[in-house]
Amino acid sequence: MEMDTSFESSHVHSVYDAVAKDFSRTRHKKWPFVHNFISSLPDGSLVLDAGCGNGKYLSSHSVISLPPTQSSPDIKGKGKQSISNENGHDEERGRLLLIGLDMSIGLLEIAANRGHQVVRGDCFNLSCWRRGTFDHAISIATIHHFSSEARRVQAIKQLILTVRPPKPTTTTTSTITSTSSLPSKILISVWSLEQDPSLSGVGSARRPGKKGTVPIDDPTLVENVQEQDVFVPWSLQPPMVKTRERLPRPKKGEKVASRRRTRVVDNDDDPRDDQEPLTKELDELKVDDGGKVGGKEDGEGGGEKTVEVFNRYYHLFRHGELSRLVRLAAEDEKVAGVFVQEPAADEDESSEKEGQGEWKLHISLEGGEERWERENWAVEINVRWAWVRKTPSPNP
Amino acid sequence: MVRLITQNLLSCPSNACAYPANFPLSFRDVSTIEVVETDFNEDFIRRHLPKLEWNALRKSAAELGNTDLPEVSPDLSDAASVPVEVIKTLHHVLLEIQVQDGSMACPSCNHNFVIKDGIPNMLLAEHEVRK
Numbered sequence: 001m002e003m004d005t006s007f008e009s010s011h012v013h014s015v016y017d018a019v020a021k022d023f024s025r026t027r028h029k030k031w032p033f034v035h036n037f038i039s040s041l042p043d044g045s046l047v048l049d050a051g052c053g054n055g056k057y058l059s060s061h062s063v064i065s066l067p068p069t070q071s072s073p074d075i076k077g078k079g080k081q082s083i084s085n086e087n088g089h090d091e092e093r094g095r096l097l098l099i100g101l102d103m104s105i106g107l108l109e110i111a112a113n114r115g116h117q118v119v120r121g122d123c124f125n126l127s128c129w130r131r132g133t134f135d136h137a138i139s140i141a142t143i144h145h146f147s148s149e150a151r152r153v154q155a156i157k158q159l160i161l162t163v164r165p166p167k168p169t170t171t172t173t174s175t176i177t178s179t180s181s182l183p184s185k186i187l188i189s190v191w192s193l194e195q196d197p198s199l200s201g202v203g204s205a206r207r208p209g210k211k212g213t214v215p216i217d218d219p220t221l222v223e224n225v226q227e228q229d230v231f232v233p234w235s236l237q238p239p240m241v242k243t244r245e246r247l248p249r250p251k252k253g254e255k256v257a258s259r260r261r262t263r264v265v266d267n268d269d270d271p272r273d274d275q276e277p278l279t280k281e282l283d284e285l286k287v288d289d290g291g292k293v294g295g296k297e298d299g300e301g302g303g304e305k306t307v308e309v310f311n312r313y314y315h316l317f318r319h320g321e322l323s324r325l326v327r328l329a330a331e332d333e334k335v336a337g338v339f340v341q342e343p344a345a346d347e348d349e350s351s352e353k354e355g356q357g358e359w360k361l362h363i364s365l366e367g368g369e370e371r372w373e374r375e376n377w378a379v380e381i382n383v384r385w386a387w388v389r390k391t392p393s394p395n396p
Numbered sequence: 397m398v399r400l401i402t403q404n405l406l407s408c409p410s411n412a413c414a415y416p417a418n419f420p421l422s423f424r425d426v427s428t429i430e431v432v433e434t435d436f437n438e439d440f441i442r443r444h445l446p447k448l449e450w451n452a453l454r455k456s457a458a459e460l461g462n463t464d465l466p467e468v469s470p471d472l473s474d475a476a477s478v479p480v481e482v483i484k485t486l487h488h489v490l491l492e493i494q495v496q497d498g499s500m501a502c503p504s505c506n507h508n509f510v511i512k513d514g515i516p517n518m519l520l521a522e523h524e525v526r527k
Contacts, residue, residue, distance in 0.1 A: 044443025046405075063440045064491070094437060097444075099402055105515070112514045117402045121409075121518040128409040128518040130419060133447045 004147045007221060011231070011313035012145045013103050019236050019310060020106025024054040033373045034140055035060060037187045037380065043095040045135045048162055050123045050155075051142025052100025055111025063094035064115060099134075101126070124151060126158040132166045136185045141376070144190040144314050148223050149325070152315070156329035159186050160337065160363065160383055167359055168385050183382035185366075188326075192377045193228050193316035214311065228318065231311035322377045323370050330363035337361035337383075341368055357389040397430060397494030397514040400460075401444070404453050404490070406509075408502035410520055417504040420452035423459040424508070426498030434491045441483050441490070442475040448486075457489050465489055 016023065038060040041047065049057055100118040102108050111118045121128055123142060143155045163184035213230040216222055222229045330337040340362050366380035408418035450469035457465060464485045470478040500509045500516065510517050 044440055046444070046447060063437045064434065094435070095440060097401070097440070099405070101518075103519075108515050109513060112397070115397075117399060119398075119402070119406070119516045119518050125409055128406055130405050130407050130415065130449070133405050 003223065004151055007147050008145065008313065011147075011311060015234065015310040015312045016104040017106045018308075019234050020054075020104060020110065022236055023234070024107060024110050027054055027056055030056060030060070031140070031189075031373070033371075033378060034138060034187065034189070037138065037185075038096070038098070041096060041136055041185070042182065045096045046133060047096055047098045048126075048129065048134045048137040048159075049098055049100040050126065050137055050139040050159060050162075052102045052111060052116075052118060053104070053107045055100050055108075055114060055116040055118060057138065057140070058098045058100050058111060058116040058118070059114070060098060061094060061096045062116075063097055064117070123155045123158065126162045129162055131161065131164070134162050134184075137163050138187045140187070140189050141191065143188065144317060145312075147229070147313060147315065153325050153328045153332070156188065156325055157332050157335055159188070160329055160335050160381070164335075164361065164383055165385065167361075183384035186381040186383065187378065188322065188381070189373060189376045189378040190317045190322060191314055192372070192375050193318050194375075196375050213314070213316070216313075222313075228316045230314055230316060232314050234310045234312055236308045236310065317377050319372075319377065320370070322379050323365060326363065326365065326379060326381055330361075335361065335363075337363045340364045357387050359385045360388045362386040397432065397496050398511055398516055399491055399494050400453060400456055401490040403456055403495075403500070403516075404449060405447075406500070406516065406518065408505060408507060408509075409518060410502065410505050410507060413502055413504040418502055420449070420456050420503075421500035421509060422503060423456060423495070424499050424501050426460065426495055426511075428496035428498070429460055430494050430496065431492050432494050434487075436484065436487050438480065438483055438487075441487050442478065444490075445470075445472040445475045445478065445486075448472055453489065457493070460493055460495070462489055462493060 034057060038047065038057060041061075049055075052058060097117070100108070100111055100116060101121040101123070102111075102118065103120065103122060105120060108118050108120055119128070123139065124146070137159050139155070139159060143152050146152045146155055163186055165184055213232050215227065216225055216229050216231060219225050327339040329335060330339040338360050341364065362382075362384055364382050366382055370377050370379045372378075403423075404420065406419075406421055407413075407415055408421065410418070450465075450472065454465045454467070457463070466482070470482055472478075494514070495511055496514050498511050500511065501507065502509075507520065
């Protein structure tokens with residue numbers, strides 16, 4: 001566990017802190033499937049965004065109206081159809097409240113400056129929130145940063161505990177309905193291992209694996225390291241550098257450890273963000289444990305620019321993996337839930353309840369399975385209490 | 397700027413503390429408070445009532461200098477019955493009083509959670525984390 005947290009500290013948290021503003025500029029367009037999920041939530045819902053980053057989704061249908069700001073550089077000039085208005089705020093009337101939680105102070109500050117309610121916290125432990133308050137939650141592109149399966153399951157477990165409604169109290173048997181009213185919902189999305197075949201560009205044909213990713217070679221860095229555990233580089237541009245400038249090549253005779261030519265892209269040349277790729281050839285240098293790849297040339301004169309490259313850790317999910325983790329989280333002893341294929345259709349509202357039963361926490365996936373959303377795997381989890389009749393014992 | 401609607405949800409995550417002893421967190425050394433006008437959304441406040449902890453909210457508001465809320469809580473489980481004047485007061489207390497800098501302390505273990513630039517830091521040291 002200590003190895004995990006220190007690894008994540010180097011390869012997730014300190015990276016985001018270093019690149020926050022740069023990163024935030026590429027994270028402004030709301031993904032439709034997330035926005036649609038939020039739009040489907042009932043009026044008055046209190047929603048937690050676990051891993052909110054720069055607070056991109058916190059404005060969705062929010063009751064907290066923000067004063068008009070100067071046109072934000074984060075979304076200026078993109079010319080793409082956007083769900084929100086220029087200030088990132090929805091035109092529709094507010095009816096929900098979304099509150100964000102994240103580890104990155106740099107990203108949280110951007111969210112707070114936009115007027116959002118955010119706290120600094122760790123998705124691994126959401127017990128800072130009084131239980132039974134949040135109705136729903138989202139966790140977008142966050143839990144794939146946890147470096148072990150146990151930690152990824154724990155994150156899902158925390159989300160379930162956060163939105164779990166209070167257990168119904170049985171009053172009289174005749175008033176027991178088969179399920180408590182509306183389920184609490186959790187939307188989780190993670191980056192997939194599988195690539196979208198329709199998006200194959202030059203890079204995908206040339207090398208195996210996910211575009212832009214670097215496999216982790218060192219087995220001491222990540223427990224049980226697999227093909228799915230990768231670094232995704234982020235090139236931090238110093239302000240003066242033109243984006244298409246090439247890095248200086250190594251001088252003859254210069255010793256550099258483990259050079260490998262790789263196509264590294266800026267701003268996550270990533271169809272998930274609909275960004276124009278800003279690509280450059282970058283000589284890959286030895287990775288140090290601090291997560292930073294040095295791109296600096298020493299002792300040279302003018303005309304050379306410094307580009308810092310940070311390696312962010314991701315565990316890319318295979319098809320079916322996220323569902324499996326939801327099941328593990330549901331069956332965890334602290335959650336004590338039952339992972340069901342779909343909500344029980346057997347309970348007839350009008351039938352007599354014999355009082356021989358109990359409330360069980362049912363956890364299911366909307367649609368029964370995970371969804372592919374353009375190089376992400378996503379699940380919409382329903383959490384509800386269901387009255388489960390005890391099967392009567394056979395007569396002696 | 398953290399609002400009371402958020403603070404009323406926060407408790408101490410330490411494994412040494414359990415609800416209700418870890419709630420509410422007491423404001424301390426609040427150096428910057430602002431009152432920021434916010435659009436009144438009656439429907440939202442009514443729907444939020446069942447989530448409120450009335451006494452805690454009243455206590456926390458008083459720590460910030462606001463004593464508008466009546467001592468006796470209305471029936472929070474019957475939202476329609478609550479008079480609109482109370483709803484308006486709640487709107488003001490929950491959404492319009494905003495803390496920029498200060499801290500909050502756990503009434504049980506006294507751990508201090510710093511609020512800086514409107515962002516509460518709810519992280520604990522590793523050994524204090526509840527599993």
